[in-house]
Amino acid sequence: MILDSRYSTSIEVYPPQAESGIERREMKLADISNDINEWFGGTGPMSDIVISSRVRLARNLAGHKFLIRCSNNEKAEILKKLRDVLMSLDLGDKVFYISVDKAPALNKHLLIERHLISHHHAFGKGPRGAVIAHREFFTAMINEEDHLRIQVLKAACQLSQCLEQINKIDDMIEQKIDYAFSPRYGYLTACPTNLGTAVRVSVMLHLPALKMTGQIEKFFNATRDMCLAVRGLFGEGTEAASDFYQLSNQVTLGVSEESIVSQFENIIIPEIVEYEKAARNQLLSKQSDLLDDKISRAMALLQNAHLISSQEALFLLSHLRLGINMRQYMGASTPAIDRLSKISEADGKKNLSIATINRLFMLTLPAHLQLNYGKELDSTHRDALRAQIIRSALNA
């Protein structure tokens, strides 16, 4: 049950400049918090395993020092300059601006949970803000580690499309602003590890079968050999939460953006997807008891628990996601998967869908729960509310 009381704190919203000038409209973050965003809920190539694709560029303004050497006045100047440029772009969607330094902690957590800003940006120092497209495919973080970090996020395996779109947006910004650039080192970034293209290409993967069959080391070894970084569901500094892994490139200098993306699309992703598929087949042919045990236990706990932490919910929902996807994509039929597919949605009309599971993943995250409930809750109350939402969604 999603309660419809709205969190009262509003954010500044500037729809793109209408012909009559900038029109301001008040918008509540709860407007986005009660629904899932496109990158998590969407479908597309390999969406049973590849949850989302993201391409991010880091840029700094020429004629300004990097942020660590900027006073608050200079940071405010950079913020205004970039905000004005970004708000004037035609992104084909409404955009809104958030003063991240002034936003309440709960709102910042919501933006982190939706992968719109980083933890570093949310809780950093000095004037900083974010420009976000209403459909959430695009975010610009102003004054994070670099003056500007822009990202395009899409569902499933769509890295080329992300790169194409972010390049277009980058070109539009560049028409109005000079970036710090050196012919030898490329785009200059505050940290030398981002130098060159300053591109970070990432995919979010769901690898429950590799974990279940004890073969997740295979994945780690492959990523190590290919110089890739593995992070958890919420990026830098977060542990791999449940069975979700975020994989990204580390080398940004001496390789073009296109070849980084093509390496992901043609080599890295297919290899890992094959590993996960082989593990799913192995579960079906040789370890169906293990598979059924995991799915049945997850189902029993989710349908009956009265207190459930977000970590536990992620783990258990992950097993349901696996079961539903195995039926849908592999035609799998085991006693547990058959039972799972007979569960109907809360409205009692159709069978439990992957979309409902995806929704539950996102809406039971701590900040989403609280914003949708309308006030801050301690962890026991959150665990109770989370369990209640899951129970009713699974029609228990």
Add this chain to the structure above:
Amino acid sequence: MQCQVCNENDATIHLTEITDGKRYEMHVCERCAAEQGIAVKSQIPINELLSNLLAVQPTDDELASPSQQQVSCPHCEMTMEQFRKEGVLGCPYDYEVFEKSLLPLIERAHDGKTTHCGKLPSRVPKDTKKQTELFSLRQQLEAAVQSEDYELAAKLRDKINKIES
């Protein structure tokens, strides 16, 4: 070398433990290591590890002449010592000022590569002289605002706008 536990597989994990001055060595395969609860943390890719290590360690050159660590950037006053503490640079010109010290780090972080290959800005950024002039003007502006000399601040602001436009 064979694994000391299963005597079957090749030992790929070599542990050396020194307790009370006594040295113990252990050679095991990956599977037995996992069974023994010796975590093989392979999540940190090797070049990330190396660049992290490098960021905190002075290069040979700097060790030979410690004064080099004290050299500061004329534009942002950053030193290599500060960079090692903070992990980020102070301004784009640090890449020139500290090139010698940064190059080994850049090389290791980027799989041996040191030259950009990829997107180029469609507009050529303003030349170095203009950019460093902007740094200095902004610094003067800051000082003028602090000392409440608004007349000077306005002049400096005009100068900045003129260069930028």
